[in-house]
Amino acid sequence: MKQKTVTVMCMPSAKSAPRTFSIPHMYLYICLGLLVFSWLLLGIGGYLGHSLYRDSTELQAQNANLLHEVKDIDTLRHTIKQIQKDESVIRDFLGLDGGQEEGSNLGQGGEPSPDLSTIAINDAMTISTTPLPVETHSTPLVKRAQNLQADLRELVGAMWDQRQTLDSTPSIVPITTQGYWLSSGFGWRRSPFTGAKEFHNGLDIGGQKGTPIIAPADGVVYRRGKHRYLGKYIRVNHGRGVTTTYGHLAGYNVEKGQKVKRGEVIAFMGNSGRSSGTHLHYSVRVKKKYVNPFHYILNTKKNRLVDFYLKAENSRP
Numbered sequence: 001m002k003q004k005t006v007t008v009m010c011m012p013s014a015k016s017a018p019r020t021f022s023i024p025h026m027y028l029y030i031c032l033g034l035l036v037f038s039w040l041l042l043g044i045g046g047y048l049g050h051s052l053y054r055d056s057t058e059l060q061a062q063n064a065n066l067l068h069e070v071k072d073i074d075t076l077r078h079t080i081k082q083i084q085k086d087e088s089v090i091r092d093f094l095g096l097d098g099g100q101e102e103g104s105n106l107g108q109g110g111e112p113s114p115d116l117s118t119i120a121i122n123d124a125m126t127i128s129t130t131p132l133p134v135e136t137h138s139t140p141l142v143k144r145a146q147n148l149q150a151d152l153r154e155l156v157g158a159m160w161d162q163r164q165t166l167d168s169t170p171s172i173v174p175i176t177t178q179g180y181w182l183s184s185g186f187g188w189r190r191s192p193f194t195g196a197k198e199f200h201n202g203l204d205i206g207g208q209k210g211t212p213i214i215a216p217a218d219g220v221v222y223r224r225g226k227h228r229y230l231g232k233y234i235r236v237n238h239g240r241g242v243t244t245t246y247g248h249l250a251g252y253n254v255e256k257g258q259k260v261k262r263g264e265v266i267a268f269m270g271n272s273g274r275s276s277g278t279h280l281h282y283s284v285r286v287k288k289k290y291v292n293p294f295h296y297i298l299n300t301k302k303n304r305l306v307d308f309y310l311k312a313e314n315s316r317p
Contacts, residue, residue, distance in 0.1 A: 073141065080144055087151055167262065168238040170216035171298045173205070174246065174282055176265070180207040183279055186292040192276050201290040202245065202283030209278045211269040212253075213246055215260040216296070224256045230281060231273020234266055241288070247281035248273050 005022040012019070173180075184204035191198045215236060222243075223235035230247030234254070237243050250270025260266055271278045284293045 076145075077141055080141070080148060083148060083152075087148070087155065165240065167218045168240065169242065170238060170244050170284055170293070170296045172214075172216045172262065173297055174213050174216050174244075174280065175205060175207060175269075176212045176214055177207065180205050180211070182206070183277075186290075186294065193274070202281050203293050204279050204281055206277065206279040207269050209268075209270060210250055211280075212265045213249070213267040213269060213280060215262055215264050215266050216244065217242075217262050219244070219260055221254050221256055221258045221260060221266070224252055224254070227273060229274040231275065232267075232270065233273075233281075236260060236266070241286055243285045245281070245283045245285070247283075248275045248279060 005024050006028055007020055007022050009018050009020045182203065183206040184200055186200060186203060188197060189200050190196070217238050219236040219238035221234060222237045223233070225233065227233050227247065230245070232249040232252070233245060233247040234249065234252065235243055235245050246267055248270055249267045249272060251268045252266070253268065254260060254264075254266045269278060269280050275281075282293055284291050284296055
């Protein structure tokens, strides 16, 4: 049986004679199949190449992001170290124990001193806390950050408590003017009325009648009235067992139960009660015991006489 063929005529140019040749159907189909297959391979190759290029581009972008994140983590690690140093400084300032980090058991001891009048105000204000458990091995960055966050929360609470303590601690002279003088200090003295030796539980601050008396700290007026010896007087509760008394007043500027702020005028200097002249009797009690008010005064209104007294007090052994 004769094989079917396909005749193909080719004319290279207009002047040349045409050329003809025959191709079996099978060869033609094979050539067409190869041509289709090559185009198919080219399409698949192009698709795969595009996918690989896209994946490569995404990987490069991811690698760049990872490198950026690594740098950010290094920066975060450095920042955490700096914050931990700052946190340590704040703890030392507030008198707090160490936070959640590696440490060692250090020997501690000492003699307790229940009388705050023998302790400097900065030392008397020191806060102490129970030591927190510490980790004895290195922790991941996230855990360190979480521990630091807990420590900072503790510090914020301690600082807020410290601020409330400072606000409620009588620390200024309860007089608004510089024109005042110290007529009698805290301690043993000879009574101006009987001449006998007696213990004076506060300070007598002389001045002009009607001189404004100010609160040396935040508190609440819990007593206002008349006393046999103090005359017109006011008592302010500052919390934490600290109270102040103001005697021999000429008049009041606050009511009982009223909240007062440091520097607010609460009364006026006078000569009421058992008094030998116009002055203010000012006393401070801590846990129902009288203490030297000068241990709680940080300013003296640039008064030379009071500065001299303070220097004498500080020079005592």
